[in-house]
Every structure is written in structure tokens, then in C-alpha cells.
Amino acid sequence: MRAFVTGISGFVGGHLAEHLLASGDQVAGVSASGRxxxxxxxxxxSVRIERLDLMDVDQAELADLLRRKQPEAIYHLAAQSNPRASFDDPRGTWALNLGGTLNLLSAVKEAGLAPKPRVVIVGSGVCYGDPPPEFIPVTESCPLRPNNPYSASKAAADLLGVQMHLSDGLDVVMARPFNHAGPRQSPRYVLATLAHQVAEVEAGLKDAVEVGNLDVVRDYTDVRDVVRAYRLLAQGGKAGEIYNLGTGRGLKLTDALDRFLALATKPIAVRIDPARVRAVDLPYLVADPSKLRAAVGWEPVFPIDQTLADMLADARRRVAGG
Known part of the structure; x- marks a missing residue:
């Protein structure tokens, strides 16, 4: 399969490129950095990567690029993907997450590829906000109640995908992954920052792990399982449909920290940092992935203990390397 990935140089993009190559696909992609x-x-x-900013792209140029690449599957990962950062730059978040999706889908339409490529739009489970009790675990029929610019812009991009499927006949599916984590994730995200801080304390660079609110429960899927689901949706998802992606099991962040501390090579002190407590936080968010499983037969392979151990090993390598 010829695959084209936006945001290919990012955390998920790198894992997706590795999975696609291991599956025998030809892979090309774009990112704002181009490297x-x-x-x-x-x-x-093995991957041809080109520099392209979806917020400031010439649509004809992007359409021409798609004609040259002739992708059979397009994975749209490019996004401002940090909910907290979206409060600092709401306009930039909307410009990339919704505007960038519009630019890509418009270029797909203009390119007129035959057969039409399957476009997998990656949204987010946080677009459901704080779900009512009757919608827990969260199904795709749960009302959308986004509480930050990131989740609102992702919800809007999903609706755009549905609209352009219905009005323009584009072959689009929408994935709504809930929280995911794994090696190489940026310390801007909670499990990665816990792993990174434990590695720093082990190395004598910090005296304690600083935490915010760890009473929340999240559905964490290993990024390597997430990218498998994306490829399966490219092959077998139904056009115009939205699929929640998660394990269906909740992880309390205090339990995640306890597992990191158990893996540590020395006793680790922990202290609360008020700056890390979010003004808007969701107490409980767990997916119902039954629609995805029924559609493509996906099941997670990586248990959370392996994910956390791999993240800590990766953090140790990074800390040791400066």
C-alpha cells in the first residue's frame, strides 16, 4: 500500500512510519520541519519526507504532490496536539487542527485521484469532555462537550470529514483515540513527564518527582497499538464513520506513578507542584472500543506495564544522553 502521512516527524508519526514500513508499505510524508x-x-x-505547513500551504501545490505520490492511504496526524498549550494559542490551534484538515481534504478533492485514497483523520477522545454517567465507557453516540480549544477543534475536524464524505464523496474515516503513550513521547504529556522525572532523580539531576492532580482516570493505549489501528482502519473501516480507539480500561494516574516508582533503581521522593494542576481536568474518561473491534478486529497487544517500562527505559537513555 502506498501511504502518505501528515505530521510524519512527530511522536505518533514516527511510530506509524515504522509500522507501515514493517507491514511492507511504501511511505512518504510531510511535516512542518521537513526532517x-x-x-x-x-x-x-526509507521514507521520503518533505517540508510542508498545512496552515500555510498552496492548495494546488499540495494537490500536485498528492498526484505525484498517488497514495492509496492518507493518514492525517498533523496537529497542535497538546490541550494545555491550546489555551495559550487558541487561534493557532484552530488554524492547524481545523484549517489544516480543510486544506488537506480540499487538496485531496482537487487532486482527483483514481481510485480515491482512503483518508484516516485522527481526532481525539477528549472531544467528549466530561461524559454523563450513562455514556461511560464512552461510545461514539456520546454528546460532544469539548472543554478546550484542542478538543473543540478536533471535534470540528471530524465533522468536516463527515461533511466532505457526504457532500464530495471523499473516502474518509475518523479515528478518535483516547490517551496514548509510549517510548519517544514528549515530556509535555503526563506519563512521559513522570518517566522523565524518575530518570532525572535516578541520575541525581533532581531531588523529587513533581506532580499535579493524579486522581484522574484515563484510558491509555500503547502508541504501537494505536498505529496498528490506524492502518486497519485504512484497510477496513467504513467510509464516513467515526471510531473510538482505546483499551476500554481505566488507569488512575496515581497507580501509573506507583508503577514507575516500583521500577526505579532508588527511592524516589514525590511532591505536589501547584503549577502542574490543570484548571480544567476531566475526572474519568474511558473508551468503549467495541465498534472499532467489530469493524477491523483490532485488539491491543501491549499491556500497560510494558508500556510504562519501555517509557522509563527510553527516558533513561534520553537523560543519559543529555
Missing amino acids: FPDDLAELAR
Whole structure:
């Protein structure tokens, strides 16, 4: 399968490129930087990556690029993906998450590829906000109640995908992944920052792990399972449909920290940092992934203990390397 990935140099993009290559696909992609980070430099041997900013793109140029690549599957990952950062730059978040999706889908329409490529739009489970009790675990029929610019813009991009499927006949499916984590994730995200801080304390660079509100419960899927689901949706999802992606099991963040501390090579002190407590936080968010499983037969493979151990091992390598 010929695959084209937006945001290919990011955390999920790198894992997706690795999975696609391992599955025998031809892979090309774009990102705002136009290059892989140093720890993914080997991917540049097998993946053609080009610099392209979806917020400031010439639609005809992007359509021409798609004609040259002739993708059979397009994975749209490019996004401002941090909910907290979206409060600092709501306009930029909307410009990329909704405007960038409009630019991509418009270019797909203009390119007029035959057969039509399957476009997998990656949304987010946080678009459901704080679900009513009757919608827990969260199904796709749960009302949308986004409480930050990130989740609102992702919900709007999903609706755009549905609209352009119905009005323009584009072959689009929407994935709504809930929280995911794994090696190489940025410390801007809670499990990654816990792993990174434990590694720093082990190395003598900090005296304690600083935390915010750890009483929340989230549905964490290993990123390596997430990218498998994306490829399965590219092959077997139904056009115009939305699919929740998660394990269906909740993880309390205090329990995640306890598991990291159990893996540590020395006793680790923990202290509350008020700056890390979010003004808007959802107490409980767990997916019902039964629609996805019925459609493509996906099941998660990586248990959470392996995910956390792999994240801590990765954090130790990064801390040791400066």
C-alpha cells in the first residue's frame, strides 16, 4: 500500500512510519520541519519526507504532490496536539487542527485521484469532555462537550470529514483515540513527564518527582497499538464513520506513578507542584472500543506495564544522553 502521512516527524508519526514500513508499505510524508528528529534519522533512508505547513500551504501545490505520490492511504496526524498549550494559542490551534484538515481534504478533492485514497483523520477522545454517567465507557453516540480549544477543534475536524464524505464523496474515516503513550513521547504529556522525572532523580539531576492532580482516570493505549489501528482502519473501516480507539480500561494516574516508582533503581521522593494542576481536568474518561473491534478486529497487544517500562527505559537513555 502506498501511504502518505501528515505530521510524519512527530511522536505518533514516527511510530506509524515504522509500522507501515514493517507491514511492507511504501511511505512518504510531510511535516512542518521537513526532517525527522535525530532518534528517527534511520527512517530517512526509507521514507521520503518533505517540508510542508498545512496552515500555510498552496492548495494546488499540495494537490500536485498528492498526484505525484498517488497514495492509496492518507493518514492525517498533523496537529497542535497538546490541550494545555491550546489555551495559550487558541487561534493557532484552530488554524492547524481545523484549517489544516480543510486544506488537506480540499487538496485531496482537487487532486482527483483514481481510485480515491482512503483518508484516516485522527481526532481525539477528549472531544467528549466530561461524559454523563450513562455514556461511560464512552461510545461514539456520546454528546460532544469539548472543554478546550484542542478538543473543540478536533471535534470540528471530524465533522468536516463527515461533511466532505457526504457532500464530495471523499473516502474518509475518523479515528478518535483516547490517551496514548509510549517510548519517544514528549515530556509535555503526563506519563512521559513522570518517566522523565524518575530518570532525572535516578541520575541525581533532581531531588523529587513533581506532580499535579493524579486522581484522574484515563484510558491509555500503547502508541504501537494505536498505529496498528490506524492502518486497519485504512484497510477496513467504513467510509464516513467515526471510531473510538482505546483499551476500554481505566488507569488512575496515581497507580501509573506507583508503577514507575516500583521500577526505579532508588527511592524516589514525590511532591505536589501547584503549577502542574490543570484548571480544567476531566475526572474519568474511558473508551468503549467495541465498534472499532467489530469493524477491523483490532485488539491491543501491549499491556500497560510494558508500556510504562519501555517509557522509563527510553527516558533513561534520553537523560543519559543529555
